[in-house]
Amino acid sequence: MKRLWRWLIPLAAVPVLVLLAYGFRLSPRDIPSPLVGRPAPVFALATLEGAPLELATHRGKVVVVNFWASWCYPACYEEAPVLERNWRGYRERGVVVVGVDIQDKREAAVKFVGDFGLTFPVVQDLKGTVSVDYGVYGVPETFFLDRQGRIRVKHVGAVTDDVFRTTVDRLLAEAVSP
């Protein structure tokens, strides 16, 4: 009596192949986010210094939420000075930059913040829930929120001065709705 189940062995390869085939439908560099235009998921996390930070309290300001990690080289290292520079330049005008450190070790994150002298608030997303809420694919990713708390622009990869300024200027120029 021949065992027929052994012919199932080759099927083991099928899921992997299907998954890879699925990969062709995507371009990892060009990721549309279904979240653009929607209200940004709110979160309350502790900053690296231990202070609580609630996204909701910044409603009415233009908020830049930047997902990063200390192991993300080179992109996060390139954009860190850019974020700090623009945060200093724009903070008086009602702009908040919030760094969300993901999949990272605390010491490494603190060292990163120290090395770049970052002064904007940085929270750690230890459980990864915020990253999932925002559909973060890889670091760095940056979300620009308007004053109503809606995600308006998602930027994948290192933020440049140009991207930061054009986006934030545009969002600042919009009328404040009551």
Added chain:
Amino acid sequence: MTADLGYGMTLIALGLAVYGAIAAGVGARTDRLALIESAQHAALGVFVLVTACFALLTYAFLTFDFSVRYVATNTNLGTPFYYRITGVWGALEGSIILWSWMLALYTIILIVRHRVGARELYPWALATMLGILAFFLLVMTVAAPPFQRQLPVPADGRGLNPLLEDTGMITHPVALYLGFTGFTVPFAFAMAALITGRIGDTWLVLTRRWTIVAWYFLSLGLLIGGWWSYHVLGWGGYWAWDPVENAAFMPWLTGTAFLHSVMIQERRRMLRLWNISLVILTFGLTLFGTFLTRSGVIASVHAFTQGSIGILFLSFLALVLLTALGLVAWRWEALRSEGELDSVVSRESAFLLNNVFLVAAAFTVFFGTVFPLLSEAVRGVKVSVGAPFFNQVNVPLFLSLVFLMGVGPLIAWRRASLDNLRRNFLWPVALGIVAAAAAFALGVRSLLAALTFAATVFVAVTIAVDFTRATRARLRVGESLLPAMGGLLLRHNRRYGGFVVHLGILIIALGVMGSHAWSVQTETTLHRGETAELAGYRFRFDGLTAVEESNHFKVVGAFTVSNGRVLGVLRPAKKFYPQEQAPIAYVDYRLGLREDLYLVHGDFARDGSQATIKLQVNRLVSWIWIGGFVLTLGALLAILPERHKTA
């Protein structure tokens, strides 16, 4: 003209390879020697044609023949001679030529070595090799043709990717591809064994040395890749769990598992199914690696191009896996083990455990690499897996593997007695514990570092114990010391070659551990004449100079390094290539056994008054490269022809 000639030769080679594969298969099936001989001639023809293609493309590079599109996109009039040669395989199309050429070369060696003496398996192995070669030639004709006309012929080309202007680029891809393609041979024999039903040990014995060669080149390719990353990319590391690094690492892991598990089959007639599966897996992973690098499915720093090639590779991967696993299913009954595991405390189980850990590591890496795809396919959520995941899962696995490296070679087959354990492991364990204690006393507070020390000392002592004991036995029969030791190495070259490779791995493990645990870095902006300090070293910024090179312009910083006395001047640079938007950092470093000084140039003021630099003191990294040399010696020893024991 050049392009047409090259394309024509590729087409003929493809035709010959297809013909050869069919002829060898039909010849084997109908037992017609003439057909097999004809297939051999076809293989020779393919080799000659692919060599000619390779030579032609090289010639086109050397003579700046911009009528060939591939030449025009990957070189320009300023590209130095040396990089015009390495540029041949610097991008997708050329890398496929190199790949095909190596495969053709291996096919020829296979014919020369196994034509006589492996009558049953050889024709099928030849057919498999030629079939795989035909696939790569197909890629060369339809998906990534290196010979395509460029009209109108431009006056100058675009130029090579500047990151590839490095001496490592001659050795890294060559070694890596020799490793990748090398695993085709064991795979081909495994297929032959399945097709003919001769699942015994013949195919293992035939491919033993092939496997070591392939494994060695893959190891070398990985190490050189690490070196390239370390001294070119300028982030101070040598391994980033980048998808493409992972792609090369996975077959290395399963290949390593295979190298060890064959020993159990040879000795105990166990694990036939497992060994066949490992070979299929390893070869499948080399294809998967190629697919990853060239399909654009997963974003990575190794930005090879994309296009129809991905579909082609995926179809081929599917064909290979389904055929190979189908054959396994067909021969299911014959693949069952004859031997059985007698005891948990035995060499068999140590090797089995080694295999389980290696395959688990390979699976982890695979999972982490494709996870972004998987997550999106299943949940529609985009996530990524970073270095922390890989490290957390793999570090304990690797540490256990180091430990097993000491246990496996010494513990008895079948069932180890208490006496055997005490005889072999009392000293190693004791000294391992002493090493951990000494490390602690010297101020090492990291558990991981202490464990690594303990494990490496343990393994090193087991090797010493074994070697001393064997030497003593020879002294007792009247040999003098040096001939006794030399004789041991040569007579039992496989065993002692393996030991030397293990020593190499130990040294690499120490280097990896040290660089992770003790490296320090800082980033700072200096005005001219100012000094930065790190780990007892002082770096003084002396100024900037601008230099015009044949194909780029660079700004070089001068930093005097001292620790009490002046050690020298380091000159990291920023290179500006006309074809690149962003400047390329050029690292300068000073290597040392204890630590490397490593400087990367960041922003600078145009007038040369200030510069931002990243300073690193990287500890023990050099031992990784030293371990690579030791590993090379061991692998060479292991592939020496076996001597028959006469004395």
